[in-house]
Amino acid sequence: MGFIRSICVGSLSVVSAVVLVPDGRGLASAAEVVHVYSHRHYGVDEQLNTLFTGKTGIEVKVVNAEADQLIERLQAEGESSPADVLITVDAGRMQRARKEGLLQPVMSEVLTRGTPAELQDADGYWYAYAIRARVLLVAADRVKAGEIRDYEDLARPEWRGRVLVRSSSSSYNQALMASMVSALGEKRALAWARGLAANLARPPQGGDRDQIKACAAGLADVCLANTYYYGLLLHSADPAERAAAGKMRLIFPNQGGRGTHVNVSAAGVTRHARNVANARAYLEFLVSPEAQKLLANGGQEFPALMDLTLNPTQEKWGAFKVDTATFRQMGEDQPKAVRLIDAAGWK
Amino acid sequence: MIRLLVRNVSKTHRRTSPPAVRDASFELEDGHLLALVGESGSGKTTLLRLIAGLESPDTGTISVDGQTLSAPGSVTPPEQRGIGLVFQHHALFPHLTVAQNITFGLRHLPRIERRRLVEPLLELVNLPGFGRRYPHELSGGERQRIALARALAPNPRVLLLDEPFSSLDARLRHAIRDETRAILKERGATAVLVTHDTGDALSIADRIVVLKDGCVQQCGAPAEIYHAPANAEVASLFGICNFLPLTSLPHPDGARIHCQIGPPRPQQDPGFGLWVRPEDLELVRPAAGTTLTGTVSRVSFHGAYLEVELLCSQPGLEPFPVIIHHANSLPVSPGETWSVAPRPRRRPPV
Amino acid sequence: MPPDGSDPVRRQRSRWRPALLAVWLPALVVLLPVLVVVWRGLQPAGEAWPQIVEARLGGHLWQSLVLAGSVTLLAMVFGVPAAWQVTMHEFPGRRLLEWALVLPLAMPGFVAAMAYVDGLESLIPLYVRVRTAFGLEAFLRVQQIAPWVFAIGVLAATLFPYVYLSCRAVFEREAAGTMEAARTLGAGPARVFLRVAVPMARPAIAAGGSLVAMEALNDYGVVTAFGLSPLTPGIFRVWTEGHPEAAMRLALMLTALMVLLVGLENWQRGRRRFAADPGDIPPARHRLGAAGAARAWMICAPPLVLGFLIPAWRMARWAWQARDRTDWRGLLDAAGNSLLLAAGASVLISLGAVTLVAARRLATGPSLAAAQRLGLLGYALPGAMVAVGIGTVVSTLAARPGFGFLALSVSATGLVAAYFVRFLAVSLQPVGAGFDRLSAGLHEAARTLGASPTRALVRIDLPLVWPAVLAGATLAFIDVFKELPMTLVLRPFDFQTLATETYRLTGESRIPEAAGPGLLMVAISLVGLIPLSHLIRRRLQ
Known part of the structure; x- marks a missing residue:
């Protein structure tokens, strides 16, 4: 009897020890604090948060996870959620969060003016604060200027065995596919994805950086990557990575048409935020010139207002046309995009 | 006075196999030593385990001092029966010293009293000063005697001995056998001994119960069993x-x-x-x-x-x-x- | 101790009920995800299912089959001859090789994969040459095959010790007489190996091989690192895409594959039982000359080099290079989390195993044997299935008002439960064997001396099986410590373990930084592994 009881007590205490540890950290309450649920986990984010705390005295507590999990958790937690701010790396997820009633509108002149009108929620539920463009990178020595201009070109037969792209499970590719669906319609988007998959020089593997490096090494001639990965390689501490990036040329696709597909890092205040003022201050801080400069240089992302003078590298890349037309549609087309990617055999 | 009463006890281990014990009945008087004799497979060990409460009977009752300890479906657990058991291979706890082995069953006594009891018991089994040894440091005969001392320590109402001499060599077993009887008699213990060796049974038991295929064949004093066997099986079992x-x-x-x-x-x-x-x-x-x-x-x-x-x-x-x-x-x-x-x-x- | 006046009999009857339930509890926990997955998997899976069947299922299935098959085969090629050389021959360095060949077990596949992922990259000049020399089609073919070669190579090189250990045990046990007899009958060493040793070791090879195949089917980290998509990553992908029913159907298929595997192994073992004398004589090792020794090294060294030395060496170098960039606090946090999880889970697992096994001392009944068999089932359950099943249970519970604290995102409850289900068998085996070796007479002796079942268990049985319990706990600890896919899916947010940290950094191509946590994992696993290699061997028998 005693043995059984001791087993029960022992198990319970072990379980609770294991269970409560992660919890204890997130819920500790400080005097001034803002709780952030964020999909972003880059070095620059920590710098940003340190800077924010230094300026305002508000402590930033971050919980990292993928956007879908964060949304699910917000739903589960409901009113008891400790989160004040939600940050995702694509607008579609923000739209979903709004639709699920997880966000509250923030009216702030700093925010409405600090971000371009087309990259914020019309009712102020969320605001973009950094932009990443999904671009083509070509091997400078093997691809002539003008040989490839648009995303659509990637599916053309002459690029067979010359294209690299990461796995379709990446949300960046799913967002791009969603934008293709918005722009071309399902049928043509499917044909495009098929063509792209057929042109791959190797089955998708690794991240964007790996695609760039493989292209530089001669495995293929063109790859799809986010701009900041290219920027990070150009500024890498590793000379080999800098050399690889140096062999590539950046092309902003579809400049003659709808523009280059971009995605954003966006932030919004949660419905049940307890520290609304702090959350708002955090959002406003993210679009402040100081934070924007840090984002542009530390993370190589485009600043919200596309002020390219903040980062010499981006200044050199030059201004480009952003595809704002498909931007609002992307969130809704996402499930369709995933289905079409599967159907096209893009691994 | 009758100490142990076994009445109409039957036990079948598996539904498919023949019963291990069939309608066995016998009784044992206070201070007597009874031997359960039979060939291997005759059910004598099962009967012993039934008395010890390690198994439960299908039919019949087992009682000690008039108190029913085992009946079908309700068995007083072994630790509450006050019945001691000396195992065939002694089952000394290898991680405990001899003294700890002996005092294991004396938990109800205060520590000092427990310790005081060890030496007399060791002297009883002629192993004074062995308290600090571990079982692996003992010879076969010594282990047997310690096992006996351990079982006797709590003053069991009935002491059971399961083939206690079978793991000893021939020369030793006679000595140990006589010694064991002397010890049991000195303590006035009521004991049941299981053996397949009729020599053991005849020489030390006060009464003998002969088992075959789970059935009691005969129950009586050694000379009676030897000279007036109930049937041919009993006759040939004893020589x-x-x-x-x-x-x-x-x-x-x-x-x-x-x-x-x-x-x-x-x-x-x-x-x-x-x-x-x-x-x-x-x-x-x-x-x-x-x-x-x-x-x-x-x-x-x-x-x-x-x-x-x-x-x-x-x-x-x-x-x-x-x-x-x-x-x-x-x-x-x-x-x-x-x-x-x-x-x-x-x-x-x- | 004479019983007091009350009727002890009735008291005793009623007191077994809760104990019996407690005894069944571990088995029920193991059964739970299976039931959930079967039940939910049989429900309509929505429109996602036909689409998955059409676009992915075939690919997942044949990839799983090809992977498991080739990894097992290669692991046998690595393991059997190495075991033979080390047991039958005497040559300089043999003793070193004998235990070093176990080392790859401390190298989780996904950690080793990290060391080879960039190998794909450094081969690019070769691929480019293929393209210029043989044309585009040949190039594309090579590109298709390369990740397979790497994935199979890495998995086989890290898993072959299962085959190695089981074979070595057989050769050691049965070699002496049989082999020498064969040689006196005029068979040369090669013939003895092929005609006597391999057939004799067949059950052992099958046992080790089926473990390898299971691990290969369960693998997540290696295949995703090389861009393959067999069933396991497929299940997780469908699950995270929000189609639990479809994920469960896939999980059921994977489980069916596993069950088939176990059945195959049993069938093959059942057909022949080898009852050679357990030789007391150690095999007289045949001393090899210089040429023979060189050949033995050529046979034994490659799997060791591939599965341990190269990855360990590369990681050590990277970790050193990245020491300034390494997030030491994060690493420490992750290590703390890993240790805590593994310790907590292995304590629970040991308690469960002891409860299940000790139950046979406390009460009897056929249901207890069934409970123990159920507990052993966990090891044949794919991690993906356990994750999906437990994930569903915990989410359902957490959705009830007042139970939010259980939610997967917040607590490690689900994760610990999943570890429990998956690794209970790991500890149950040594603990069960420990109790089996222990004479039941000791427990009964204690009972007749007045000890209650519990006291007998605590004072007598447990102290005596303690080494086995400890060994089982250590095995479970290492397995939990190295576990990746369930941890990835079920861990709370913002909660990194060394495994997830390694995987995350590898996924972000930050390989030098990933080397730190990877190396730490290997080091901690090694500490536990070395004294335990003989136990793993026993588990294989």
Whole structure:
């Protein structure tokens, strides 16, 4: 009897020890604090948060996870959620969060003016604060200027065995596919994805950086990557990575048409935020010139207002046309995009 | 006064196998030593485990001092029965010292008292000063004695011993056997001993229960079992027993045959056949008045006697062997012709 | 101790009920995800299912089959001859090789994969040459095959010790007489190996091989690192895409594959039982000359080099190079989390195993044997299935008002439960064997001396099986410590373990930084592994 009881007590205490540890950290309450649920986990984010705390005295507590999990958790937690701010790396997820009633509108002149009108929620539920463009990178020595201009070109037969792209499970590719669906319609988007998959020089593997490096090494001639990965390689501490990036040329696709597909890092205040003022201050801080400069240089992302003078590298890349037309549609087309990617055999 | 009462106990282990114990009943008086004897598989160990409460009976009851401890479906767990058990392989706890082994069953006593009890027990089993040793440092005989001391320590109402001498070599076992009886008698213990060795049973038990195929064959004092076995099985279990297809075996001196199977079975001619132990026979020169004569087919030396196998023939019967323990000085060798006669002997009091 | 006046019999009857339940509890926990997955998997899976069947299922299935098959085969090629050389021959360095060949077990596949992922990259000049020399089609073919070669190579090189250990045990046990007899009958060493040793070791090879195949089917980290998509990553992908029913159907298929595998192994073992004398004589090792020794090294060294030395060496170098960039606090946090999880889970697992096994001392009944068999089932359950099943249970519970604290995102409850289900068998085996070796007479002796079942268990049985419990706990600890896919899916947010940290950094191509946590994992696993290699061997028998 005693043995059984001791087993029960022992198990319970072990379980609770294991269970409560992660919890204890997130819920500790400080005097001034803002709780952030964020999909972003880059070095620059920590710098940003340190800077924010230094300026305002508000402590930033971050919980990292993928956007879908964060949304699910917000739903589960409901009113008891400790989160004040939600940050995702694509607008579609923000739209979903709004639709699920997880966000509250923030009216702030700093925010409405600090971000371009087309990259914020019309009712102020969320605001973009950094932009990443999904671009083509070509091997400078093997691809002539003008040989490839648009995303659509990637599916053309002459690029067979010359294209690299990461796995379709990446949300960046799913967002791009969603934008293709918005722009071309399902049928043509499917044909495009098929063509792209057929042109791959190797089955998708690794991240964007790996695609760039493989292209530089001669495995293929063109790859799809986010701009900041290219920027990070150009500024890498590793000379080999800098050399690889140096062999590539950046092309902003579809400049003659709808523009280059971009995605954003966006932030919004949660419905049940307890520290609304702090959350708002955090959002406003993210679009402040100081934070924007840090984002542009530390993370190589485009600043919200596309002020390219903040980062010499981006200044050199030059201004480009952003595809704002498909931007609002992307969130809704996402499930369709995933289905079409599967159907096209893009691994 | 009756200490242990086993009444109509049956036990089947698996539904498919024959019952291990069948309707077994016997009783044991206070301070007596009872031996459960049978061949392996006869159910004696099962019966012991039933008494110990390690298994539950299908039918029947087991009670100690008038208190029912086992009945079908309700069994007082072993630790509450006050019954001690000495295991065949001693089952000393290898991680505990001898003293800790002995005091294991004395948890209800205060520590000091427990410690005080150890040395007398060790002296009882003639192993004074062994308290700090570990079981692996003991010899076989020493382990047996410690196991006995451990089982005796809590003063069990009944002490069970499961083949306690079987793991000892022949020379040791006689000594230990007698010693064990002495110890049990000194403590006034009521004990049940399981053994397949009839020698053990006859020499140390006050009473013997013979089991075969789970059934009690006979229950009685050693001499009774030996000299008046209830049936052929019991007879042959306790040593060689010759079956003579004769109505009588007269001796010139008019001596009687001692070993006889109890009440004759009805379908058999009551006058037909005699059961005789080899030491109740002797070889005599063939002469008038001897009815059984044969040729010596084998002679083997057993120290105190010669074991002689005589191939006897009777008119109208196949030749049959008769074994005689020949203890006088007459030389016997194979091929010779001898006659068989009952040996004049005084019967020990039953 | 004479019983007091009350009737002890009735008291005793009623007191077994809760104990019996407690005894069944571990088995029920193991059964739970299976039931959930079967039940939910049989429900309509929505429109996602036909689409998955059409677009992915075939690919997942054949990838799983090809992967498991080739990894097992290669692991046998690595393991069997190495075991033979090390047991039958005497050559310089043999003793070193004998235990070093176990080292790859401390190298989780996904950690080793990290060391080879960039190998794909450094081969690019070769691929480019293929393209210029043999044309585009040949190039594309090579590109298709290369990740397979790497994935199979890495998995086989890290998993072959299962085959190695089981074979070595057989060769050691049965070699002496049989082999020597074969040689006196005029068979050369090669013939003895092929005609006597391999057939004799077949059950052992099958046992080790089926473990390898299971691990290969369960693998997540290696295949995703090389861009393959067999069933396991497929299940997780469908699950995270929000189609639990479809994920469960896939999980059921994977489980069916596993069950088939176990059945195959049993069938093959059942057909022949080898009852050679357990040789007391150690095999007289045949001393090899210089050429023979060189050949033995050529046979034994490659799997060791591939499965341990190269990855360990590369990681050590990277970790050193990245020491300034390494997030030491994060690493420490992750290590703390890993240790805590593994310790907590292995304590629970040991308690469960002891409860299940000790139950046979406390009470009897056929249901207890069934409970123990159920507990052993966990090891044949794919991690993906356990994750999906437990994930569903915990989410359902957490959705009830007042139970939010259980939610997967917040607590490690689900994760610990999943570890429990998956690794209970790991500890149950040594603990069960420990109790089996222990004479039941000791327990009964204690009972007749007045000890209650519990006291007998605590004072007598447990102290005596303690080494086995400890060994089982250590095995479970290492397995939990190295576990990746369930941890990835079920861990709370913002909660990194060394495994997830390694995987995350590898996924972000930050390989030099990933080397730190990877190396730490290997080091901690090694500490536990070395004294335990003989136990793993026993588990294989």
